[in-house]
Amino acid sequence: MTGLVYVDLDAVRLVVDGVAHRLRLVRMPAAGEQLTTLCRVVVHASFDLTPPRVVPEPCWACAEMYASDRAARAAQRRLHVVPAEPPRIPLQPRGLRRPPQPKEITG
Numbered sequence: 001m002t003g004l005v006y007v008d009l010d011a012v013r014l015v016v017d018g019v020a021h022r023l024r025l026v027r028m029p030a031a032g033e034q035l036t037t038l039c040r041v042v043v044h045a046s047f048d049l050t051p052p053r054v055v056p057e058p059c060w061a062c063a064e065m066y067a068s069d070r071a072a073r074a075a076q077r078r079l080h081v082v083p084a085e086p087p088r089i090p091l092q093p094r095g096l097r098r099p100p101q102p103k104e105i106t107g
């Protein structure tokens with residue numbers, strides 16, 4: 001039996017000098033691979049499975065770019081939404097049509 005290790009690439013942060021940056025990842029990077037954060041910091045990847053002693057500060061530039069990217073992707077998805085079909089009005093069979101109603105005479 002095997003188990004699948006699922007890694008949410010959106011949750012991966014790259015910590016550089018105590019600041020947690022965001023990345024655009026399509027797969028887990030390999031150790032030593034060159035990575036560029038959303039705010040354009042370029043470093044080589046290394047991994048540490050021990051919990052950090054100090055909680056890294058979030059990079060606000062990356063956070064802002066990430067939010068902007070998400071908004072752009074959401075807008076893109078909205079553009080591809082197929083509009084709902086207009087409601088269909090059922091046709092009445094010819095034999096069941098209502099006879100013309102007499103007009104009301106006023107005055």
Ligand SMILES: [Zn+2]
Binds near residue numbers: 020037059060063
């Ligand atoms: Zn950053």
